[in-house]
Amino acid sequence: MPTLVSHPDEVKVLSRRFGQGAANIDKYLELDGYKAVQQAIAEGPAWIIDTMKASGLRGRGGAGFPTGLKWSFVPKNDKAKYVLVNGDESEPGTCKDHVIFREDPHAVIEGTMIAGLAIGSKLGFIYLRGEYRYLLKIVEKAVAEAYERGFLGKNIFGTGVDFDIITQTGAGAYEVGEESALMESLEGKRGVPRIKPPFPAVVGLYGGPTVINNAETIASAPHILLMGGPAYAALGSERNGGTRLFGISGHVERPGVYELPMGYNLKKAIYEVAGGVKGGKKLKAVVPGGSSCPVLLPDELDVGLDFDQMGKAGTMLGSGGIVVLDETVSIVEFALRVISFYQHESCGWCIPCREGTDWIKKTLTRVYEGGGQKKDVANVQYLAENMMGRTFCPLGDAAAMPTLGFVKKFRQEFEDYIDGKKAGTPIITEQLHVGAH
Amino acid sequence: MSAIQNSIFTPETAARFDKLATIYPMKRSALVPMLLYAQDELGYISEPAITEIAKRLDLFDLDVRNVMSYYSMLRTKPAGKYNIQVCTNISCMLRGGYEILDHCKAKLGIGHKEVTADKMFSLEEVECIGACCWAPAMQVNYNFHDDLTTVKVDDIIEQYRQGLGKDVK
Numbered sequence: 001m002p003t004l005v006s007h008p009d010e011v012k013v014l015s016r017r018f019g020q021g022a023a024n025i026d027k028y029l030e031l032d033g034y035k036a037v038q039q040a041i042a043e044g045p046a047w048i049i050d051t052m053k054a055s056g057l058r059g060r061g062g063a064g065f066p067t068g069l070k071w072s073f074v075p076k077n078d079k080a081k082y083v084l085v086n087g088d089e090s091e092p093g094t095c096k097d098h099v100i101f102r103e104d105p106h107a108v109i110e111g112t113m114i115a116g117l118a119i120g121s122k123l124g125f126i127y128l129r130g131e132y133r134y135l136l137k138i139v140e141k142a143v144a145e146a147y148e149r150g151f152l153g154k155n156i157f158g159t160g161v162d163f164d165i166i167t168q169t170g171a172g173a174y175e176v177g178e179e180s181a182l183m184e185s186l187e188g189k190r191g192v193p194r195i196k197p198p199f200p201a202v203v204g205l206y207g208g209p210t211v212i213n214n215a216e217t218i219a220s221a222p223h224i225l226l227m228g229g230p231a232y233a234a235l236g237s238e239r240n241g242g243t244r245l246f247g248i249s250g251h252v253e254r255p256g257v258y259e260l261p262m263g264y265n266l267k268k269a270i271y272e273v274a275g276g277v278k279g280g281k282k283l284k285a286v287v288p289g290g291s292s293c294p295v296l297l298p299d300e301l302d303v304g305l306d307f308d309q310m311g312k313a314g315t316m317l318g319s320g321g322i323v324v325l326d327e328t329v330s331i332v333e334f335a336l337r338v339i340s341f342y343q344h345e346s347c348g349w350c351i352p353c354r355e356g357t358d359w360i361k362k363t364l365t366r367v368y369e370g371g372g373q374k375k376d377v378a379n380v381q382y383l384a385e386n387m388m389g390r391t392f393c394p395l396g397d398a399a400a401m402p403t404l405g406f407v408k409k410f411r412q413e414f415e416d417y418i419d420g421k422k423a424g425t426p427i428i429t430e431q432l433h434v435g436a437h
Numbered sequence: 438m439s440a441i442q443n444s445i446f447t448p449e450t451a452a453r454f455d456k457l458a459t460i461y462p463m464k465r466s467a468l469v470p471m472l473l474y475a476q477d478e479l480g481y482i483s484e485p486a487i488t489e490i491a492k493r494l495d496l497f498d499l500d501v502r503n504v505m506s507y508y509s510m511l512r513t514k515p516a517g518k519y520n521i522q523v524c525t526n527i528s529c530m531l532r533g534g535y536e537i538l539d540h541c542k543a544k545l546g547i548g549h550k551e552v553t554a555d556k557m558f559s560l561e562e563v564e565c566i567g568a569c570c571w572a573p574a575m576q577v578n579y580n581f582h583d584d585l586t587t588v589k590v591d592d593i594i595e596q597y598r599q600g601l602g603k604d605v606k
């Protein structure tokens with residue numbers, strides 16, 4: 001069960017209701033729940049989209065696309081339109097949506113309704129990964145409560161507006177988190193991604209225009225409408241409005257999910273908010289935004305946690321999952337563990353990803369097991385470079401980018417390892433099963 | 438009146454399936470949830486379950502099988518009554534996930550995807566389960582256990598063995 005943490009530097013917008021029993025609708029109402037959606041009904045779609053644009057909110061699923069802009073792309077035709085909430089949360093190092101679903105499920109419901117109003121949709125889906133059964137039950141209960149009160153269904157709040165929500169569960173597949181694969185999955189198919197264009201805003205679920213957003217993005221919407229776009233934007237940094245939930249894990253003293261302003265200093269997040277490296281050990285590296293983000297070195301941490309600053313630092317903000325590695329970690333081993341995940345999760349649809357992840361894993365396994373050859377490091381880099389931008393969906397990049405980060409920034413360590421000088425203490429005790437399937 | 442005569446599922450599950458087939462804009466959307474709920478009831482997805490679900494959704498058995506093979510949680514063979522799934526992905530790995538996995542293997546005397554002789558437990562090494570900040574973590578069926586130590590794992594296994602462990606359905 002998630003342990004809630006707290007730090008004075010946190011700015012609690014999204015997490016304002018955490019720990020207060022807001023999964024119960026009465027408590028949620030007491031804490032300003034369902035006010036934003038009623039205002040949204042009164043003010044209309046243009047006002048919602050303008051407010052979202054002014055807030056500077058960017059998608060919390062990983063890519064950081066401006067949410068207001070995404071909503072504005074939906075054509076104004078009379079086709080059935082859909083809102084799809086992405087709660088597949090499977091990027092290693094990421095557990096923030098977990099906390100939202102558990103602590104504030106009504107915020108996800110209210111946000112879904114707001115997105116629906118903005119684009120003229122009458123039906124929203126909240127999709128949770130299959131492993132999150134206990135959270136699905138919490139969300140289902142919250143949805144049932146909202147129906148009982150007349151907040152969902154026909155004529156919501158007596159305003160003449162109709163809106164329904166269906167909850168949905170996956171059954172284990174990282175790739176299904178990719179937006180078009182998620183739509184395939186929701187249509188009862190294998191989670192193989194679709195070709196783009198057309199983009200989901202034009203042709204999405206069941207062929208209708210669809211807005212797909214991460215659960216945290218959606219849960220932010222009610223707060224933004226209540227406080228106003230500019231006020232929300234002012235909490236963050238330039239072009240990166242508001243706050244977000246950062247999960248800090250790995251070798252830190254106080255791991256946990258913290259809500260920090262966009263642009264907050266990464267070094268401070270590790271050393272002050274999360275209490276620094278566990279056991280006073282030396283820091284070796286940081287994976288800043290989930291396992292697909294290129295690694296940062298200790299002298300690269302003086303950077304603001306927002307999409308643009310992290311991009312400039314040569315990495316990504318991603319899903320906000322910061323993973324801290326101390327001096328005992330072998331990067332060879334860590335890189336192998338990361339690529340094993342992507343090799344396992346590659347859907348196999350396109351060759352550069354299917355073969356690339358497999359060959360990188362094979363090569364790194366050989367190095368790890370002591371049979372590495374001098375050319376292996378260059379080979380891994382060559383494979384990863386040739387996957388970049390050449391795959392059907394971004395999973396290929398997600399596998400190549402961290403690999404490139406490891407072999408470029410820790411080249412010497414790989415070479416020494418091959419020469420028999422192994423750094424770090426091995427963690428993996430047996431042969432890697434993951435990927436064996 | 439169920440939509441299917443002589444359903445192999447309990448009346449509650451059959452009723453749930455009846456409803457699931459009606460709520461989506463397209464019937465087939467109920468497929469993945471149905472498979473998961475079928476597995477929860479039967480312990481795995483059996484041949485008769487495939488046939489019934491296909492019938493309920495106007496699909497061929499082959500369509501169902503094709504989808505099933507994509508999702509790692511869906512299985513065609515029974516697991517133990519309590520399926521222990523230990524995460525060894527990055528955040529857990531750094532905080533002892535492999536130690537927890539090895540401990541489970543030694544304690545239960547089984548390996549990855551194996552079942553104990555009494556069919557009480559099965560073990561699986563899994564990818565990130567979304568509990569990274571409370572690592573190392575594992576799931577027993579759908580229930581999360583985190584901040585694990587080997588001592589804590591012993592206690593959890595004992596609880597389930599005695600039928601006192603929590604199960605989320």
Ligand SMILES: Cc1cc2nc3c(=O)[nH]c(=O)nc-3n(C[C@H](O)[C@H](O)[C@H](O)COP(=O)(O)O)c2cc1C
Pocket residue numbers: 058059060061062063064065086087088089090091174175176177178179180212213214215217218393394395398
């Ligand atoms: C392989 C892959 C996995 C993804 N997994 C997730 C996920 O688990 N949750 C999520 O919200 N977005 C995930 N995304 C991003 C989605 O495709 C999509 O960009 C996002 O849901 C859009 O929402 P946002 O604009 O609110 O961020 C994934 C993308 C890729 C390529």
Ligand code: SF4
Pocket residue numbers: 175193345346347348349350351353354391392393394395396397
């Ligand atoms: S990049 Fe990988 S996951 Fe994406 S379609 Fe190709 S094989 Fe599948």
Ligand code: FES
Pocket residue numbers: 092093094524525526527528529530564565566567568569570572574
């Ligand atoms: S890495 Fe183990 S739960 Fe995420």
